[in-house]
Amino acid sequence: MEDIKNIKYLLRDINIVRKKFEEREKNEDNFNMFTILRKESDEVYLHSRFLSALLDPNGPHRLGTIFLNSFLDKIESDFGYDEKSLEVYPNNQNRSEYKEIDICFIDRIAKKAVMVENKIYHEDTNHEDKGQLENYYGRLIEEDKIPEDGIEVYYLTLDGHEPSEDSVKLSGKYPKLQDKVKCISYSIEILEWLRVTVKECYNKPSLRESIIQYIKIVENMTNNNTSEDEIKEITSHIGMNEDNLMSAKLLIDNFDHVKWHTTYDFCNELESELRNRGFEILHKPVEDDITNLVHGGPIKRKVDMAYIIEKGNFPIWINADFDEWIYWGICNDKEEEIKVPKALLPKIKQFASENSDFEKEEIWICWRYLGDNENDRICLSDFSCNGTFRLISPQYRKMIIQRLVNEIEVFINKVLKY
Structure with a gap:
């Protein structure tokens, strides 16, 4: 006691x-143009474009290769290039990704390239026969004729975690790739590099202020604020x-146990609330999933937690994928044992087409995140997220669970009226 x-x-x-x-x-000035125009987590249109604008020697900053060289130095790259033959993508003239690669440097004369895959919250987009990094890596080799020894591969995430195994070796076509991938993070390499770049902009106030505002976004995303x-x-x-x-040591030593019990209580209380509201639980996480998620090693902890629930022959999926916010919706995967009744499909599709609050993506007819904004959202593997950390509070857990079940019930009632 x-x-x-x-x-x-x-x-x-x-x-x-x-x-x-x-x-x-x-009382401080917190105006930030980036967050007004784009979501903080927008990998393509905010982060990749802004970073590549700094990295491009011909970019609007007009400081030549200063930023690029300091970046290559920070990530300990061996990429040598000739400025006259260097291509950086995206750039001010072509703002699209190069063959879907988030950030890419190519020197075609030297036959060298650097590819940077930028991941904020999303998982790797792998295909049935080829992983995401394999796919991009193969394009540089086969289409651009860059030899493997001339390609550097960087995997940029908030915390520096590794890509999925499938991303680098699903097809097995490029066995060297797995050892070539270097993991870098926003929390260390990008922040340290940005703080160096600010010093190079002492006589360019607009550029300096833009980088300072962007640094604040990165600090917020990586909990360095x-x-x-x-x-x-x-x-x-x-x-x-x-x-x-x-007392501080006691808190630190036991925080993993706090995370386990919080996740366990959240799952149990969610199940209880769903049953009380008349839902049948068709699939749910087991205790071993929670243990692996909290206490497992780098590979074992990559657990996807999922519920499939049903009410009146109306199935709903609630997913808590590893490194992803909790989301829910309707999945129409042909390989799933549980199918959406054919009579419901037209109604769900019509509802989804008329409601901008829901997304559509591949096998998902419609889905949405739990929570109105990024500050409220929950990623069960990451207690540095504000929404996840708050689950430690029983009152907050109860409120979130009721919100989730309420959203689902409202969704079902609206769809059935179509």
């Missing part, structure tokens, strides 16, 4: 620090005495 009491005192003190800095932040002053004050409170030190 003494340990719990000490933790309460420590959290009370840190809560005071948090509120003080939140109050200070309210805590100020140095705030970190110092939190550190001071933790190190103030032995009780605070041991």
Whole structure:
């Protein structure tokens, strides 16, 4: 009990620090043109385009190869190029991806290339017979005649995690690829590189301010937006005495257990709420899935959690894919054992076509994320997400679960009226 009491005192003190800095932040200028025009997670139209605009020696910054060279240095690249024969995609004249590669540098004379696959929250888009990175890598070899030894492959994510095994070796056509992929992150390489680029823009205020605003987006996405002053004050409170030190250690040592119990309680409470509302559970995660998700190693923890529920012969899929926000909708996969009744399909398709709140994608007739904005959304594998972390609160879990089930019930009722 003494340990719990000490933790309460420590959290009370840190809560005071948090509120003080939140109050200070309210008075700061937080206007950001990027987030006004694009979603923070927009890989293609925000992140890839802005990064490539800086990397392109012929870009609107008019600073030549300064940014490109510092980037290559930061990621420890061996890419040598001739500026006269270098091509960077996307660029100011051609804003499209090069053969679907997010960011690409090619020197056709030197027969060298760098491909950067940019992943914010999405998983790899693999085909039945070929992985995503295999596909892009193969195009550079077969269509552009770049030898394998002349290609560098970078996988850019928020935290530097690896691509899926299928992405690099599903076809087995390029055995060298798996060892060639270098993982880089927004939280380390990109942030450090951007902070260097700002110093090169001392006499270009518009460019400097744009990079500063973009840095704030990256800091927010990677949870690097805590100020140095705030970190110092939190550190001071933790190190103030032995009780605070041991309380902080107790929290850190047990946080994986907190995540497991939070995920377990969320799944159990969701199932209970669904049954209370008259849904039949056709498929659900098992306890081993939760254990692997929280305590598993780099491969074992990549668990996709899924529910298939049904009410009145109306099936609904609720998915919590690894590294993806929870979403729900109607899946029309021919390989699924559970099928959507033929009589329902036209109604669902008509509803989806008339409602912009729902997306359509491949086997999904319609789907949408749980949560109105990115700050509310839940990724069960990532407790650094605000929405996921809040699930620790029983009151918040109850509210989120009721919102999810309410959304599904409203959706079913509306579709059936068509």
